[in-house]
Amino acid sequence: MVSDSKRWLALALLCLTGFMIILDASIVLVAVPSIERELTFSTGGVQWVPSGYALMFGGLLLLGGRISDLLGRRRVFMTGLLLFAGSSLLCGFAWSGDALVLARGLQGAAAAVLAPSALSIVMTTFPSGPDRNKALGIWGATSGVGGTAGSLIGGPVTDGLGWQWIFFINVPVCVLVLVLAPVLLLDSRGPVRRGFDAAGAVTVTAALIVLVYAVIEAPASSAARTTLLALLSAVLFGLFVLVEKRSAAPLVPLRIFRSRALVGGNLITISWGLSAFGLNFVYTQYAQLALGASAIRYGLMCAVLAAAAVGGSILGQHLVTRAGPRVVAAVSLLVAGVGTTLMTRLTATSGYFELAFWGLTIFGAGLGAGTVAGSIAALSDVKGEDAGIASGLQNASFQIGGAVGVAVVSAVATASTSGTTPVALTHGYRTGFAIVWLFILIGFAGCLLVKRLLEVRSEESGNREPVVATSARRPPVKEASCSSSD
Template structure:
């Protein structure tokens, strides 16, 4: 007999979405404050890049492990522990007295986020039964995540100018405290199977593989081709070892049977594509606005708000359409919309006006981002069995975050390679090529959309007893 729905489930969703928004926002908000941070603290040459990258490295590298820990130890318990860690590390970031101290604190913040994000999303999945209601919940979650990825410039500029860069970290503390107080009242605890065996070898190899991969991508623009290739090969070897370990493990960290689901694989490819695109676009747009257009923090925030607003609208429409027509067409159309948006952005000039930039480029991209993020989340997670909620959530978050780290590195490298000088015209020429290169990320997402089955052939849940591929 099925348990009755939790009467407090929508309050729980609101609380979890606030947490998810905060985690994603923290990956992007710091980009606006990097110049102020570099001016106030002492960094080695190029060391300031580790303020955003240190967070991405630990967050992306430990997400799968964090998801599995929440399945085994209890999702609400792990969620609360992650909140405490995130609040403490955010406070340390704001109090940082040197560049090294800030980078260390950002790494700790990334570790806390890697525990917090998958446990929050797995609670969403276990709170709502599979079907339209879970789709709606995942749609709302995907919308807040998409907006969090675009709202960093809107919030970060005014906060940095008005209060100082430490406050982009301090604002996390009261949010964490509020959620800590309310969580025991509205969140139900759950966990996976009673078996407590932990796949240590699998955890070490996949975490090491992810960390080496993210590190290689972050360091690639300033490293030799040989060193980058060696790191990539090391990462590939670690992933191969992980697959062999999982095939032989009686309690695998990531059950390989999950990858039999075309919906899960396709949805995560869509998540990678949007992570690649939104972070890559944000880094170029931030540089264009500051170095070419000369926007103040307030004006920059106002222009960027169009992207966030369009993402909200797109996500609301996308969630409704996915329930009616399925994730596949919504994802495909959304990806093509983002492609149209970056095409408009690739036509920027030194004198491009607000209307051309904000209304056409950012609005079109934001609408596609909002709807597509929702479609990818529902596809990847809508049919996952409750016992695998944590690891599936960790996988989905890891795809988006690692996609973001790769997107920043790749698009920055493309723009620099096509920039000949430091004049506004030369910088704009490089940015235009970088925006156009975002079409490669759209192609990745379209491959994922092609893997999704039509609504008439909806995928069945991947049950815990099925064999691995």
């Protein structure tokens, strides 16, 4: 067992790691114009700098979660830290566009090992009930803030030190966490299973890469080619399902999808990944290319988004235990939709406080509360034996959503732009903002699957405590035991 104070210190360390991982997905969006100017890319190729990371991250997260269950979560967590630090150095020293995209893919693969092990340690450190809900709420809030803080941090770093430093700053963070991890974190494993599902990892990752490639290339490709790529992606996803059904040790046990809360919570999380990364990407382009703002000025302009996300996450965590994740998620999505609608009214001559300030503030508040609700809905009632795979799935939902969101919004904005003047660019960006509403609708569909907050008797206290339940018939489950040794 571990003391209560040590549990919360461990959570702080894990949340710092989670913040760094999500930040690395968003901070690069600010630096994209600078990176494109300094390195050589093919037309539209720069989109693979953010998308390459998100794709490898999202595609391999499920395998990373499985590895952490089998080999020990703390050991895998620390290995992931070393890989992440090394790949961050490679990104900073990249000498060409192709080299950077490759290094970002390696960094995403490292994150796929690191993130699910961190989240599964959170879940095995805190038993099912109010404390786990609170811990997951803090984790979700950290992720939401990390997804928006990139704009605030990335601007000053890019303008002041150069885009390379958005990657170099990861190294001291990794070293700090590596030093403290053996002191604060317990190690644990899931049940012993046979082998790794390499075929499942290959097919699902290939399916995602083909899908996002099809979306990115759609504006410059024929309809027939785009349709062919989409069909190939669907076939690969179907093959993945067949592999999982027949595998003795599947990457994703299909039984976990019987949980409405897990499915609904992950749909909500996908929605936020699509929306947050999509809106952030197109606003980066609008501010720097249409309005001519510098990276540092853009970062300051987006400070309100990060601040609103922090406030929204704190409020969301407070409300989820009272109103339930479904209500909080639905209201948050509606709030974000209002902010998105304001962004569609931006013009090439709009002042920051005219519309963008209010649009970003409202969207950020919804994002902060909504990511907390989605995270709690997806994970609060997961069994200890499924901690790694459920953690990987929840992280994958956000990252895959982010990769597809950037690709879709970029493709739509490009297709809607008929020139290079600020007015022409703004027309395309406004269409990109409007598409975010389609992403929000996916989140509403997820809300329909998440059941209402149920009053069940807590195993720890014997009192009636509000927790999220995936089934009214299934009692709370006991967690897998943790050991303090490797």
